[in-house]
Amino acid sequence: MARTEASVTDAQASSTDFSRPLLAWYDRHHRHLPWRTPPHETLVGVLPDPYRVWLSEIMLQQTTVGAVKSYFEAFVEAWPTVEALAAAETDDVMKAWAGLGYYSRARNLKKCAETVAAEHGGRFPDTEAGLKALPGIGDYTAAAVSAIAFNQPAAVVDGNIERVITRLFSIETPLPQAKPEIRARVAEALPHDRPGDFAQAMMDLGATICTPRKPACVLCPITEGCTARREGTAERFPVKAPKTEKPVRKGAAFVATRADGAVLLRQRLPQGLLGGMTEVPGSQWTARQDGASDTTAAPFPADWQAAGAIRHVFTHFALELSVFRAELPQNAPAGDGWWSAPDALPGEALPTVMKKAIEAAIPGATKKRRKG
């Protein structure tokens, strides 16, 4: 049950309990999201579908709400339940995930669905420990699903909440060392009657008010007791260790086409960068300066014509790819790969870097066309 009047009043006077004004703000200003149950429903005990909460949390890892929405809708349309996802073809899941990035998330998503369906009777565990034992679910997601889908008193800490807390308490310790202290601050502020709404309120605050740059402190519901607001130093937090410079790697990509417009594709190895995704044949990606006119890595001899270059930035390196194109006979063999017809190409499990390479050689080839 909720706290007594007296304890709420006492808590609000303390800089360490900001949960009541935060929740009051959330009740009025929460974002409307496809996977979310609004506070007027959670307040009467209506909780969101754990499958949808879990799916959204996996998609939202290091990914913006705007990027996730259309993927989320497509996934729940194709696979409305965890059992449906468990029964899906992994290749179809990778195709549906293509473009979202961090592809190990999709592989683990599928494994997790299979485990929940086979070993948990299709129901997600409601505890942090039970959830964290599943593939692709770490500290954050275990706490978030437990709190949001099951209203368990879990201390949820994501990037938004790290920012809010380090500002509230002017925590000078750099991330990730500050993580334990942040977790402790969240745990002591956690309102046990509304843990799910509290987590989502903190994230909404971080996403819309307590933003990385130009925080809107004048609109913030918890400025009372915020030390960074008092000092005018909010934008300094969180303190982070300096990041290392990104190396540049170079390589070549080969877009082979047939007379009917089909493009030669192949599958990458299941592990590592872009693991299990689809690609056009290419060279290794190395730091070497050559490659601009180097077709020695071509999958077979052909009249390879330079078709431009593309640049793509990954998390820990930048890539410059020289793109070559050649027309092959209609009966040319596909080797380890396959010929993808023009109407199939947009639906392939092509990561963005590969779509860029193909677009450089054949403009428009990977774009989904509306049927007319």
Place this chain on the structure above:
DNA sequence: AACACGTGGCG
């Protein structure tokens, strides 16, 4: 404990 792991938007 570091490092690998994608992508698109924003100032």
Place this chain on the structure above:
DNA sequence: TCGCCAAGTGT
């Protein structure tokens, strides 16, 4: 144009 950054996890 370019660096920063977004609801992190696995190894």
